[in-house]
Amino acid sequence: MPDFELGDALTAEQRAFLDTHGFIRFKGFAGRDTVRSLIEEVEDIDRRLVREGRTHVNGVPLLFGVRKDGSRYIQRMVFASLFGERLGAFLRDDRFRAVLDVAGPGYRIAERERDGLVINHYRHEEGSTYQRLGWHTDSLRDVFYLEKPRRYLNVGFYLDDSPLSKGGVRLLPSSHEQGLFSMLTRKAYFLDHRPDPEEYALEAEAGDLTIHDGRIWHRVAQATATGDASQRRVMYLPLMTGPLKPKHEGSPTPLYFRLKRLAGY
Structure with a gap:
């Protein structure tokens, strides 16, 4: 993959790459000092939510792991920017305007929608x-929300280096161009972990920014490294369009998460 950098707007080459392959990576979106600051806040939020005994945020379940000493930590944190000033400020970085612009008219950072940050x-x-x-598309959630799957972009920001030894994202390039039937049936959602001969391994470094189309097939491979050497933290924020549908503490848990629970997540 070319080493793209994100400026005030995506170049014609960058737009063409994203449209053709369904994903793109921008090197060095933020420096290491910014990354360290965000990690500090994320770890503070983690301890706070565990201490408060939270299991859900705005109806969306949190996923927990257990350390060797028996203490819990959050492995899938949702709506994170609502708990941290630095995370909220990061989402207001002017460069995200370039991402919103390529997403299309009317798109916004869905900080309080779906699963938030x-x-x-x-x-x-x-x-x-x-x-x-396991293999999945993000657009399956549209079906569970009784909506027609549509183009939306998921933006990832890496807090840790992500070499092949840490597993990481595997994508099927251009699979975002598939029809609805293929989107629903090409893989067994979340249950199928098998490598695909056509998959692309997305490597990144801390501070890199990635974008992938929500309709693309992708999975997260297990690390070959173990313990601290396997740690990989990535922030994802969805870009949404259409009617504003903010979540709140009284929001029900979407049926989508029942499917993930059946798959062991």
């Missing part, structure tokens, strides 16, 4: 319940 914390060790994730 999600932070995935993968570790390969005993006690970790989030070590890998």
Whole structure:
């Protein structure tokens, strides 16, 4: 993959790459000092939510792991920016306007919608319940919300380096162009972890930004490294269009998460 950098707007080459392949990576979106500051806040939020005994935020379940000493930590944190000033400020970075522009007219950062800002914390060790994730498309959620699957973009920001030894995202390039039938049936959602001969391994470094189309087939491979060497944390924020549908503490848990629970997540 070319080493793209994100400026005030995506170039014609960058737009064409995203449209053709369904994903793109921008190197060095933020420096290491910014990354360290965000990690500090994420870890503070983690301790706070565990201490408060939270199991859901705005109806969306949190996913927990257990350390060797028996303490719990959050492996899938949702609506994270609602709990941290630094995370909220990060989402207001002017450069996200370039991402919103390529998404299309009327798109917004869905900070209070769907799952809000999600932070995935993968570790390969005993006690970790989030070590890998089977094949899926993000657009399946549209079906469970009784909506027609549509184009939307998921933006990922890496808090840790993500070499092949940490597993990481595997994508099927251009699969976002598929029809609805293929989107629903090409893979067994979340249950199928098998490598695909056509998959692309997305490597990244801390501070990199990625974008993938919600309709693309992708999975998260398990790390070959273990313990601290396997730690991989990525923040994801969805870009949404259409009517504003903010979540609140009284929001019900979407049926989509029942499917994930059946698959062991």
